[in-house]
Amino acid sequence: MLEQIEGSVAVARTVARCRPEVIPAYPISPQTHIVEALSAMVKTGELAPCEYVNVESEYAAMSVAIGASATGARAYTATASQGLLYMAEALYNASGLGLPIVMTVANRAIGAPINIWNDHSDSMSQRDCGWIQLYAESNQEAADTHLLAFRLAEELSLPVMVCMDGFILTHAVEQLDCPTQEQADAFLPPYEPRQVLDPAEPVSIGAMVGPEAFTEVKYLAHLKQMEALEAIPSLSAELATVLGREQGGLLTSYRCEDAATVVVALGSVLGTIEDTVDRLRERGVAVGALGIKAFRPFPAEDVRAALGRATRVVVIEKALALGIGGILAQNVRNSLGSHDAVVHTVIAGLGGRPITERSLTKLFEEAVSGRLEPMTFLDLNSALVERELERAGARRRSGPHAENMLRDIGVVAAGPV
Amino acid sequence: MAAAEAGAGRAVFQVRIHGRGGQGVVTAAELLSVAAFDDGRHAQAFPSFGSERTGAPVVAFCRIDERAIRTREPVSRPDALVVQDATLLHQVDVFGGLSPDGYVLINSGRSLEELGLGDWTADFRAGRLLTVGASEISRRQLGPSRPNAALLGGLAALTGVVSLDSVVQAIESRFAGALAPGNVAAARECHETVGAALAVFAGA
Numbered sequence: 001m002l003e004q005i006e007g008s009v010a011v012a013r014t015v016a017r018c019r020p021e022v023i024p025a026y027p028i029s030p031q032t033h034i035v036e037a038l039s040a041m042v043k044t045g046e047l048a049p050c051e052y053v054n055v056e057s058e059y060a061a062m063s064v065a066i067g068a069s070a071t072g073a074r075a076y077t078a079t080a081s082q083g084l085l086y087m088a089e090a091l092y093n094a095s096g097l098g099l100p101i102v103m104t105v106a107n108r109a110i111g112a113p114i115n116i117w118n119d120h121s122d123s124m125s126q127r128d129c130g131w132i133q134l135y136a137e138s139n140q141e142a143a144d145t146h147l148l149a150f151r152l153a154e155e156l157s158l159p160v161m162v163c164m165d166g167f168i169l170t171h172a173v174e175q176l177d178c179p180t181q182e183q184a185d186a187f188l189p190p191y192e193p194r195q196v197l198d199p200a201e202p203v204s205i206g207a208m209v210g211p212e213a214f215t216e217v218k219y220l221a222h223l224k225q226m227e228a229l230e231a232i233p234s235l236s237a238e239l240a241t242v243l244g245r246e247q248g249g250l251l252t253s254y255r256c257e258d259a260a261t262v263v264v265a266l267g268s269v270l271g272t273i274e275d276t277v278d279r280l281r282e283r284g285v286a287v288g289a290l291g292i293k294a295f296r297p298f299p300a301e302d303v304r305a306a307l308g309r310a311t312r313v314v315v316i317e318k319a320l321a322l323g324i325g326g327i328l329a330q331n332v333r334n335s336l337g338s339h340d341a342v343v344h345t346v347i348a349g350l351g352g353r354p355i356t357e358r359s360l361t362k363l364f365e366e367a368v369s370g371r372l373e374p375m376t377f378l379d380l381n382s383a384l385v386e387r388e389l390e391r392a393g394a395r396r397r398s399g400p401h402a403e404n405m406l407r408d409i410g411v412v413a414a415g416p417v
Numbered sequence: 418m419a420a421a422e423a424g425a426g427r428a429v430f431q432v433r434i435h436g437r438g439g440q441g442v443v444t445a446a447e448l449l450s451v452a453a454f455d456d457g458r459h460a461q462a463f464p465s466f467g468s469e470r471t472g473a474p475v476v477a478f479c480r481i482d483e484r485a486i487r488t489r490e491p492v493s494r495p496d497a498l499v500v501q502d503a504t505l506l507h508q509v510d511v512f513g514g515l516s517p518d519g520y521v522l523i524n525s526g527r528s529l530e531e532l533g534l535g536d537w538t539a540d541f542r543a544g545r546l547l548t549v550g551a552s553e554i555s556r557r558q559l560g561p562s563r564p565n566a567a568l569l570g571g572l573a574a575l576t577g578v579v580s581l582d583s584v585v586q587a588i589e590s591r592f593a594g595a596l597a598p599g600n601v602a603a604a605r606e607c608h609e610t611v612g613a614a615l616a617v618f619a620g621a
Contacts, residue, residue, distance in 0.1 A: 271487030
């Protein structure tokens with residue numbers, strides 16, 4: 001049934017219909033509405049049997065999820081930003097032990113400077129921790145992807161992160177169709193663990209492994225994650241049949257067939273990009289958009305095939321790898337093999353800066369006409385940077401950059417409204 | 418119908434709501450989107466969070482369209498503005514990006530002239546910029562000053578972009594207990610007051 005509801009509520013309802021048995025969570029914006037809604041459902045008995053554990057930190061949240069999963073319970077949690085960083089060590093344990101935990105990341109920037117708004121710095125920082133990472137373009141996709149995530153996690157015995165843009169999606173109210181309990185049950189069978197801590201049949205999990213087998217264990221973990229490249233398309237097709245609507249699979253291609261210039265991105269910005277593509281197409285500009293839904297494992301072959309005809313690729317990313325530039329762009333370049341398209345990196349939307357159709361139009365026009373630099377920052381206020389560089393050059397103790405720049409633009413402590 | 422006129426050449430109708438933390442700005446955008454959804458349209462409501470403090474300026478947006486809405490950017494060129502707190506008029510650029518055909522509804526018992534906006538209104542179409550004492554209506558119908566739902570009734574009358582019935586339905590689905598009838602009564606009264614003000618323009 002179509003409803004006009006908030007993204008967080010849709011995700012919470014869908015997660016509940018996946019029948020999680022243990023939810024350890026610690027609140028952090030912009031993830032809070034999701035776990036609040038779930039805790040309310042546990043309290044009223046709408047979600048049962050399920051234990052909601054109000055833990056003292058994100059590190060504890062992931063640790064409890066690990067313990068629950070290892071004893072055979074379906075475990076779920078959600079976090080964002082610094083919270084994800086705080087659970088980083090436990091993330092590696094969850095994946096290394098092969099525990100099929102599902103976690104929503106309500107994508108948010110990482111400080112300092114402290115910033116509660118959206119970008120992909122948090123999940124990108126954990127791209128190599130062994131978790132599968134799926135990115136949602138819309139709230140419908142965010143909801144549906146959780147169903148996929150539990151099934152995928154449990155089939156492969158690997159943890160899955162579902163990444164959705166904080167505020168932009170989590171706090172957006174739009175129409176969507178939440179998977180029903182019947183649909184969830186039809187797609188997701190009861191959890192049958194591959195390994196379980198059971199007093200009746202004692203085993204130990206988490207052995208110390210020395211140089212004699214560490215490489216092989218890691219190699220196997222890589223092989224297992226790569227299996228998701230087969231599993232995601234087939235499970236997505238099955239989910240599409242159950243839900244009666246298209247599912248993205250590994251990636252989504254929008255008007256790419258004859259496009260000389262293809263824009264690549266992750267998450268909710270794809271909507272604005274697709275609108276921009278339509279507007280440019282009306283003027284005869286041959287552009288297309290490629291959305292990466294599965295970022296880990298990275299669907300290199302599919303990306304290469306999708307970009308096969310493009311001579312120019314513009315990668316728009318909401319994260320910055322200091323000292324090198326784009327993260328998604330590196331992965332895209334790595335996928336192209338001998339295909340010699342020019343790949344541009346565009347860093348955009350950091351810390352919640354809106355990515356507008358107006359700026360994207362200008363950017364794509366520059367790209368199409370060959371005027372775009374290899375790496376650019378969308379809507380960078382260069383004058384602001386120059387002024388601070390001058391100040392820092394003039395005297396050694398020129399003060400903290402962030403505070404100086406806020407003063408320059410007339411904002412005392414918060415972002416512009 | 419006013420909405421069709423406003424939407425000429427552009428299917429999407431974009432609303433920006435200004436207020437202060439605690440005044441239900443985000444809820445107003447959500448209710449408007451639910452009303453539009455109930456009218457069979459596509460709608461997208463989302464907040465622009467500044468610092469989450471009571472009393473701090475808050476903005477929320479709502480897009481209404483016949484087609485699915487894909488864009489995620491904030492509304493920078495609104496077709497209609499709702500100002501829940503008139504003290505923001507001289508603090509925040511509430512009118513930024515408003516087209517000369519745009520609608521403005523300001524929560525105030527004072528006239529546009531009394532608010533110091535008399536000269537400014539000359540650039541806009543008569544009968545599209547109004548003030549209405551929604552706080553007063555809210556206090557009378559509801560008790561506390563919660564002008565958000567009342568203003569939605571007023572916006573429905575001013576723009577016709579959603580029906581009053583759908584606004585009422587959205588309010589009833591969102592609020593429990595006495596809050597629902599109180600807010601519905603406030604929305605109805607505000608709708609009537611704005612309608613009466615528009616009739617004066619139409620007759621003039």
